[in-house]
Amino acid sequence: MTERERMALHRGLATWGERLVPLADFRRAAAAAGRDLSPEERAAALRAATAVLPDTTPVEGPWSRIAVCGGIYNNHLGLAALLDDAARRGAEAVYCLGDLGGFGPSPEKVWPLLLQGDVRTIQGNYEESLASGREDCNCGYTDPRDNHFAAVSYGYTARHASADFKAWMGRLPMRRRVRVGERELLLVHGSPRRINEFLFASTAPVPFLETLLDRNACDALLCTHTGLHWHRRLPSGRDVVNVGVIGRPANDGTTAVWYALLDARPGGGLAVELVPLAYDHPALAAEMRREGLPEEFVETILTGWWTTCLEILPARERALSRY
Amino acid sequence: MNTLATEQLPTPGTAPGVELRALDTLWFQVAGTVCNLACTHCFVSCSPTNHTHEMLSLAAVERSLAEATALGVREVYFTGGEPFLNPEMEAILAATLKVAPATVLTNGLLLSPERAARLAALAAGSEYSLDLRVSLDGWDAESNDPIRGAGTFDRILAGVRNLAAAGLNPVLTVTDVCREASSDAGKERFFALLRGIGIDRPRLKVLPVFQIGAEAERAGAYESWQRLRAGETPEDGWDHLQCSACRMVTDQGVWVCPILVNEPAARMGSTLADALGPFALDHPACWTCHVYGVSCKT
Numbered sequence: 001m002t003e004r005e006r007m008a009l010h011r012g013l014a015t016w017g018e019r020l021v022p023l024a025d026f027r028r029a030a031a032a033a034g035r036d037l038s039p040e041e042r043a044a045a046l047r048a049a050t051a052v053l054p055d056t057t058p059v060e061g062p063w064s065r066i067a068v069c070g071g072i073y074n075n076h077l078g079l080a081a082l083l084d085d086a087a088r089r090g091a092e093a094v095y096c097l098g099d100l101g102g103f104g105p106s107p108e109k110v111w112p113l114l115l116q117g118d119v120r121t122i123q124g125n126y127e128e129s130l131a132s133g134r135e136d137c138n139c140g141y142t143d144p145r146d147n148h149f150a151a152v153s154y155g156y157t158a159r160h161a162s163a164d165f166k167a168w169m170g171r172l173p174m175r176r177r178v179r180v181g182e183r184e185l186l187l188v189h190g191s192p193r194r195i196n197e198f199l200f201a202s203t204a205p206v207p208f209l210e211t212l213l214d215r216n217a218c219d220a221l222l223c224t225h226t227g228l229h230w231h232r233r234l235p236s237g238r239d240v241v242n243v244g245v246i247g248r249p250a251n252d253g254t255t256a257v258w259y260a261l262l263d264a265r266p267g268g269g270l271a272v273e274l275v276p277l278a279y280d281h282p283a284l285a286a287e288m289r290r291e292g293l294p295e296e297f298v299e300t301i302l303t304g305w306w307t308t309c310l311e312i313l314p315a316r317e318r319a320l321s322r323y
Numbered sequence: 324m325n326t327l328a329t330e331q332l333p334t335p336g337t338a339p340g341v342e343l344r345a346l347d348t349l350w351f352q353v354a355g356t357v358c359n360l361a362c363t364h365c366f367v368s369c370s371p372t373n374h375t376h377e378m379l380s381l382a383a384v385e386r387s388l389a390e391a392t393a394l395g396v397r398e399v400y401f402t403g404g405e406p407f408l409n410p411e412m413e414a415i416l417a418a419t420l421k422v423a424p425a426t427v428l429t430n431g432l433l434l435s436p437e438r439a440a441r442l443a444a445l446a447a448g449s450e451y452s453l454d455l456r457v458s459l460d461g462w463d464a465e466s467n468d469p470i471r472g473a474g475t476f477d478r479i480l481a482g483v484r485n486l487a488a489a490g491l492n493p494v495l496t497v498t499d500v501c502r503e504a505s506s507d508a509g510k511e512r513f514f515a516l517l518r519g520i521g522i523d524r525p526r527l528k529v530l531p532v533f534q535i536g537a538e539a540e541r542a543g544a545y546e547s548w549q550r551l552r553a554g555e556t557p558e559d560g561w562d563h564l565q566c567s568a569c570r571m572v573t574d575q576g577v578w579v580c581p582i583l584v585n586e587p588a589a590r591m592g593s594t595l596a597d598a599l600g601p602f603a604l605d606h607p608a609c610w611t612c613h614v615y616g617v618s619c620k621t
């Protein structure tokens with residue numbers, strides 16, 4: 001068939017599977033298919049689709065002030081700085097949302113800090129992969145360059161973390177529920193639905209988040225996994241906080257890393273503060289070089305700009321990045 | 324996109340059913356099946372004369388958006404045909420970007436510098452992402468034009484250049500009709516093409532082809548064993564199929580997914596609420612989705 005013939009093929013006709021049929025025949029068959037519900041049935045279908053999901057996670061606390069950090073990525077210097085900062089600011093408990101390894105140097109150094117600091121940790125996709133002996137970090141990149149660096153990063157951590165540490169990771173819970181004042185917070189790694197679901201500010205719209213909080217029956221949702229921190233107060237008054245990560249800077253040209261402070265407010269509310277954290281980043285960069293980690297990773301620590309794995313960024317976040 | 328090679332659908336009840344776990348992705352057949360091209364591999368058989376599905380009005384899109392926001396929709400995709408043939412397309416995007424991130428699948432022919440600037444302004448004015456996906460089927464006119472039409476390579480690239488000049492970074496979509504596209508070297512060639520026109524952070528998506536339409540004539544249509552059967556549900560369920568988290572709205576009603584809009588049996592009802600039930604994977608295209616893990620999303 002020529003291009004011209006293809007252009008004119010459908011006059012008065014419709015494609016039904018692989019056949020051409022009179023348009024009216026297609027329309028009639030389509031109109032007869034499916035089901036049209038009554039108004040009551042539609043309301044019931046909507047209720048069923050947004051019903052609360054069962055969850056038996058015990059509730060911890062109540063606290064009046066907690067610190068919550070995301071991916072540590074082997075940054076033991078960042079973690080030490082966080083523990084100091086959180087104590088100085090009066091946090092009663094410190095939580096970590098997973099992704100302890102990858103990217104940075106010397107995985108084993110993070111473990112004693114977590115234990116000594118009584119950091120209440122959940123599993124990220126890194127822990128899930130390491131504990132189950134997976135070959136990769138389950139990040140699912142498609143760009144060959146991103147895949148290369150993800151493999152370097154995961155392989156290094158998999159080789160240098162002890163079997164005991166990995167077994168400990170595998171015993172961490174997948175989620176926690178925490179009371180801060182009168183609010184119940186749900187802590188997850190990616191999203192309540194999937195450990196590796198990305199919640200970026202520009203692709204986590206308000207209607208989606210309201211429904212997510214409804215279905216998971218919580219007053220606030222805390223997550224990480226994207227590497228970028230953000231906070232959205234929903235029209236319902238509830239909060240969604242991506243606490244960011246303390247493992248590498250937030251792709252903004254500064255070397256600070258980020259965590260979140262959550263505070264009970266008199267009257268039952270919740271105050272959310274995203275906190276930039278300075279740490280000895282030149283020392284981390286030097287250690288990464290000694291360990292033979294890629295110069296691309298070191299550059300991120302020293303400049304604050306991501307150099308790899310940028311494909312996960314949605315259009316809006318990507319437009320703000322250097323690479 | 325292209326016609327699906329299929330005989331009559333098999334007896335209902337023999338295929339496994341997929342539940343909708345959440346309405347994450349709402350698709351709009353916003354230009355219907357009307358396109359300014361008639362590509363040989365179009366699996367919806369779009370063309371200037373194909374009115375199987377007609378264009379959607381802003382009012383119709385807003386009705387479905389309202390329904391979808393109550394269901395917690397996460398993202399909205401627009402396809403056709405060619406979305407920018409719809410005279411209300413920019414107003415539709417503006418309305419959508421107030422509630423959710425949006426992606427437009429376009430053939431790139433109607434992206435003038437003026438339109439590109441208006442789209443960039445829409446993107447800058449929203450807290451949600453706006454993505455444009457431009458289809459191309461080769462590195463040069465010689466490989467692309469036999470599939471997409473005479474002269475299209477240059478016109479598509481002009482559209483991409485206009486987007487880049489306005490500060491937008493589109494995702495280039497290539498089907499593996501272009502044989503080498505999925506290899507690392509093939510991807511690198513597309514990246515180089517994009518860098519050559521000033522996009523220093525190029526983005527690419529490679530889609531597998533369905534054994535359908537012209538592709539079916541060339542490579543052979545589906546055979547009878549290429550069907551999903553009851554009891555074949557994989558251990559971790561059907562979450563990898565996009566129909567477990569999407570629905571498609573056209574002017575003819577709500578359909579299960581963007582692939583089966585040429586199958587009347589894939590119409591599920593008039594409103595999204597009608598279409599929240601399970602869908603039986605009765606179509607050979609479902610076999611492709613399952614085996615190759617196809618997703619039309621970026």
Ligand code: SF4
Nearest residue numbers: 324358362365404430
């Ligand atoms: S541009 Fe897209 S919709 Fe139009 S004919 Fe080609 S593949 Fe089909």
Ligand code: SF4
Nearest residue numbers: 566580582608609612
């Ligand atoms: S064609 Fe693919 S997305 Fe559509 S119903 Fe079949 S399996 Fe689901």
